[in-house]
Amino acid sequence: MRQYRIGQAATLLGVSADTVRRWVDGGRLNATRTAGGQRLVSGAELAALASSLKPASESTTMSPQSTRNRFVGIVTAVTRDKVMTQVEVQAGTHRFVSLISREAADELELEPGVLVAAAVKATNVAIELLDEE
Secondary structure, three states, X not given: OOEEEHHHHHXXXXXXXXXXXHHHHOOOOOOXXXXXXXXXXXXXXXXXXXXXXXXXXXXXXXXXXOOEEEEEEEEEEEEEOOOEEEEEEEEOOEEEEEEEEHHHHHHHOOOOOOEEEEEEEOOEEEEEEOOOO
């Protein structure tokens, strides 16, 4: 299972690293420590927390945006049937739901906790895997 450093988890949740540390210290989020003392959060644990967070209130003003946007996030849920798969992604305060083929989801090995980018063009959301950094 993929694990995330505190800073990575903070970016994916749209909060500060200090907030994630407080959540770990307070028991809201579980983390393990590496031999060097660095805290790591499991992807599944992070996905569960991301799903439970309420999105920030929507702004009443619109800022200019391109027609193509790319959001780095974490898969929070995957629902497969025989032909299609529904993939839910939390990218900071943004939640995306994508409907892709079952074959594509299986090839990408999508499951809660996987780091992805949601590429948005009109009403379509494409999912792509990101390399670990």
